[in-house]
Structure formats: C-alpha cells, structure tokens
Amino acid sequence: MEFTTRPTLSGTFGMVSSTHWLASQSAMAVLESGGNAYDAAVAGAFVLHVVEPHLNGPAGEVPILLAPAGGEVRVLCGQGVAPAGATVAHYRGLGLDLVPGTGPLAAAVPGAFDAWMLLLRDHGTRSLDDVLTYAIGYAEHGHAPVERVGETVETVRELFETEWTSSADVYLPGGKAPRPGELFANPALAATWKRLLAETAGAGGREARIEAARQVWRTGFIADALVRQAGRPTRDTSGERHTGTLTAADLATWSATYETPATYDWNGWTVCKPGPWSQGPVLLQQLALLPPELPRYGSADYVHLLVENCKLAMADREAWYGDAADVPLDDLLSDAYNTARRALVGERAENDLRPGSPGGRTPRLCAHARVAAAAQAGYDALGVGEPTVAKSPASPVPGEPEVLADGTTRGDTCHLDVVDRWGNMVSATPSGGWLQSNPVVPELGFPLGTRLQMTWLE
Known part of the structure; x- marks a missing residue:
C-alpha cells in the first residue's frame, strides 16, 4: 500500500x-x-x-x-x-x-x-x-x-x-x-x-x-x-x-x-513534443528504445535499462539535433533503428557517447563535446539541468549557481x-x-x- x-x-x-x-x-x-x-x-x-x-x-x-x-x-x-x-x-x-x-x-x-x-x-x-x-x-x-x-x-x-x-x-x-x-x-x-x-x-x-x-x-x-x-x-x-x-x-x-509537434505512439498514447530545436524528441527516442517487455518496475534492471536508453538518446541528440539542420527524426524514431540501438544495452553501465547512424548517415560530434566527455567519463558535457552555462574552468566569472553542500551544481x-x-x-x-x-x-x-x-x- x-x-x-x-x-x-x-x-x-x-x-x-x-x-x-x-x-x-x-x-x-x-x-x-x-x-x-x-x-x-x-x-x-x-x-x-x-x-x-x-x-x-x-x-x-x-x-x-x-x-x-x-x-x-x-x-x-x-x-x-x-x-x-x-x-x-x-x-x-x-x-x-x-x-x-x-x-x-x-x-x-x-x-x-x-x-x-x-x-x-x-x-x-x-x-x-x-x-x-x-x-x-x-x-x-x-x-x-x-x-x-x-x-x-x-x-x-x-x-x-x-x-x-x-x-x-x-x-x-x-x-x-x-x-x-x-x-x-x-x-x-x-x-x-x-x-x-x-x-x-x-x-x-x-x-x-x-x-x-x-x-x-x-x-x-x-x-x-x-x-x-x-x-x-x-x-x-x-x-x-x-x-x-x-x-x-x-x-x-x-x-x-x-x-506541428514531434510525436511517438506508445502504450496507447500519442506523446507530443516540440521539435529537435527544443531537445524534446529525446524523450520520444527513449520511449522508442523500450523493449516490448519491461523489467519489474523499480528493480535494478529497470533503472539500468532506463538510464542506458537515456544515454543512447542523448548521444543521438549530440550528433543529430539542431534548430535549422536536416534532423533525420523519422529515422531516429523508427522501429528498425531503435531495435538495433536497443541491442547496445549490456549488463554494465556505458561511459562513452555512442551516437547511431540513422538512415546510414555518419554521426558527427562536435570537438568540445568529445573532449569534455573524454575528460570526465560518464559526465554530460552540456551540464545538468537549467540554467546551463558554457565557461572555461579557469574563468573568474561565476556561471550557474553553486549552492549544494557537496560543491556540485544543479x-x-x-x-x-x-x-x-x-x-x-x-x-x-x-x-x-x-x-x-x-x-x-x-x-x-x-x-x-x-x-x-x-x-x-x-
């Protein structure tokens, strides 16, 4: 209860x-x-x-x-x-x-x-x-x-x-x-x-x-x-x-x-998001990556699956999303593409950015994202949450608030x-x-x- x-x-x-x-x-x-x-x-x-x-x-x-x-x-x-x-x-x-x-x-x-x-x-x-x-x-x-x-x-x-x-x-x-x-x-x-x-x-x-x-x-x-x-x-x-x-x-x-919103049909619902300029379709990709049968809700396997799916969708965001670019959203949300991507989730947590190749296209990560990801494995190079801030570690000017006791920023x-x-x-x-x-x-x-x-x- x-x-x-x-x-x-x-x-x-x-x-x-x-x-x-x-x-x-x-x-x-x-x-x-x-x-x-x-x-x-x-x-x-x-x-x-x-x-x-x-x-x-x-x-x-x-x-x-x-x-x-x-x-x-x-x-x-x-x-x-x-x-x-x-x-x-x-x-x-x-x-x-x-x-x-x-x-x-x-x-x-x-x-x-x-x-x-x-x-x-x-x-x-x-x-x-x-x-x-x-x-x-x-x-x-x-x-x-x-x-x-x-x-x-x-x-x-x-x-x-x-x-x-x-x-x-x-x-x-x-x-x-x-x-x-x-x-x-x-x-x-x-x-x-x-x-x-x-x-x-x-x-x-x-x-x-x-x-x-x-x-x-x-x-x-x-x-x-x-x-x-x-x-x-x-x-x-x-x-x-x-x-x-x-x-x-x-x-x-x-x-x-x-x-027109980006959409994905899942579990009897049509989920709507703004386009790739908003990063919203990342959630749709995570839904598309889910297998037909899910592990028990709240179990370690369940959490592991959701986290690893999130990483795969975020990697595709880094490689493919933009505001004016030709974003291959239909391919990114297709059953065939996500069935193949789903097979990448193993038993261990993955630290690398692993964008896919929707429609056979070659993924491209910006140099800064590659360097930041390599420097601190498992860390989102674009920051966590809002407000985000782009700054050099040596910058003397504050960026987003640092208000947590452990020194991390959220x-x-x-x-x-x-x-x-x-x-x-x-x-x-x-x-x-x-x-x-x-x-x-x-x-x-x-x-x-x-x-x-x-x-x-x-």
Whole structure:
C-alpha cells in the first residue's frame, strides 16, 4: 500500500500546476473568473518571471504545447534565433573558441514575450490588462521570495557589486539579497508593464492591443532598451568585457511561430513534443528504445535499462539535433533503428557517447563535446539541468549557481500546465533570461537571455 500526504485533486473549472504557487494561484484566479486555459497560462507565465527570476524571464524563451478541445495539438515556438551578427567568424575574431555562458554575446533574439502574446491573441479571451495585473502586483508591491532566489544572488554578489551594478540595484537593495519572509519587489519591471499598457491603451480592440504590445517589444521602448543593453561592454564567463550582436533589425523581424509537434505512439498514447530545436524528441527516442517487455518496475534492471536508453538518446541528440539542420527524426524514431540501438544495452553501465547512424548517415560530434566527455567519463558535457552555462574552468566569472553542500551544481527551470473547464490544455516550459545570465536592463527590470551558450563554434 502507498501512503502520501498529497491528495488527488479535482475541480469543475480547471486545474493548474506550475513551479511556483503564486503563478498557480494567479492562473487559477483567471480560470475561476471564466478565462480559458490560454488566458490562465499567460497570466501565470508573467508571474513566473517575477517570482522565479533565477529560472526564467521575459527575454528568455519558451516552448509551448497547446491542445484545443477537440482540435489538433500544436507547438508554439518561443525560441528566438541567433542575431544576424552572431556568426562563427565573429566569435573567432574575438579570440573565443566557445560562446560565453553569460553576457550579451550569448543572447539570442528574445522569444518568450512574443510567444505568450501570440498565444493570448489567437487563443485567449482576456485583455492585456487582465493577464498582466497579477505580475504587476507582485512586482510592484512585493512577494515572499523562495530561498533559491537569494542563494543564486549570493553566488554572483561580487559580480553584481563590481560589474553588473544594474543587477545589484534590483537584487541587492541596500546590500541585502532577497530572503524568505521579507517582501521583495521589482519596481522597474512593474513600471515596464505599466508603460506597455499605457502605450497600447488606444490601440482598439483586444487583439489590436495585443498586436500593439508585440510592436512595442519589437520596435518601441522595450526594443530600444534591449539593443542599448546589448551594446554595453559586459564582463562574461570568458573573463573579458564584450558587447553583443543583437540589433534593432533582429528584434523587428522575428516572430514566434506555430509548428506541428514531434510525436511517438506508445502504450496507447500519442506523446507530443516540440521539435529537435527544443531537445524534446529525446524523450520520444527513449520511449522508442523500450523493449516490448519491461523489467519489474523499480528493480535494478529497470533503472539500468532506463538510464542506458537515456544515454543512447542523448548521444543521438549530440550528433543529430539542431534548430535549422536536416534532423533525420523519422529515422531516429523508427522501429528498425531503435531495435538495433536497443541491442547496445549490456549488463554494465556505458561511459562513452555512442551516437547511431540513422538512415546510414555518419554521426558527427562536435570537438568540445568529445573532449569534455573524454575528460570526465560518464559526465554530460552540456551540464545538468537549467540554467546551463558554457565557461572555461579557469574563468573568474561565476556561471550557474553553486549552492549544494557537496560543491556540485544543479539547475532547474520553470514549468506550467493548465487545463480549463472546456478541455483546452497548455503545457509550457519557460526558461532563459535568468538573473545570473546578463545584467538587468536598467530601464526594464529584467536581463537578456543566453541561449546561444548552447551552440558550438563549428
């Protein structure tokens, strides 16, 4: 018999699950007042920017899966592209062999804000004021921060106080990091959203106003501030000060887009994920690698099988996944390919990266991944969890928080699920644009993202 202190939850007007209770209760308030799942998701997402700033921000990114009641599952891609000037030659010309893990050189075109606005415009029912009111309230009047916010700030305190002073203004007011039990506010962020609402107030109807907000982000005061920030020399994990490549043209020409999800049918369910740009199909590959009969649940053989399957799928991710490349996903998920790959799982744990050859193609691992994997067998060369950070071991600049007692680093990210009374569903994973990634844009109250830290200069 299993015992748990967590009851089975049920409701008549919907359900919300997220990584922070204030985001969940804000989204629930929207559902209770008659809003749909998309309205609730947008409201909750903007609260996550306020209460989990060490894990996500408006200038980060978000993959969104949406399942309208009775309709087809769709993906909304909130992953911005690399700026036009972010070329291999540009980084090499700066003497870099790795994109810095922090600072403006790692900034992609921000994607999260536009994706949430597109979701609200096309599928929501509530106004811009309705969905932003919760985030504005918590940013303006304060909230009790989780311990991790203060712990993260402490890991970068010296950097904030000596270099990223705009971040110190927000996250070290009076020299004190946010701490549980004491209200913490971000007035600059609240002022940004209030100005956005003021500037779009005369735009017309609901959809026209959301479109006006997208334009303010792309070409208005927000875009101007983001470009200015990218042009400020900023000390990053290379140990040097660099300016970024983000321009007004980059911001003005990018938009979030809808896509068909990657899918795999398993055990009577169709599992949906965003495309290879999100790394999501790794889970589909792990399902495809499972044999018809599984070992006893929880047994050593069961755990061994899942771990080794994960390694094989991750190796294929390293060799084959990309955002614009021709990713052979059909072959990677085919029965024939995974039957052959399944035979590679033996009785011992495997330390090597072993990508396969889908469709007879020759796998290619980047040089950095090969070197990192060889240097520390069994260690994921791309880091563990979120926030990830690309940095030299000799870098004097902090990267992801080091807050565990044993000295290891672990990150995390945000998540948000909503289902409404009509059966509409949303599942989203906001990330990037975290407080330790870039200095706070002083005019806006949030930093640029660093998703280009995940790219290789090859």
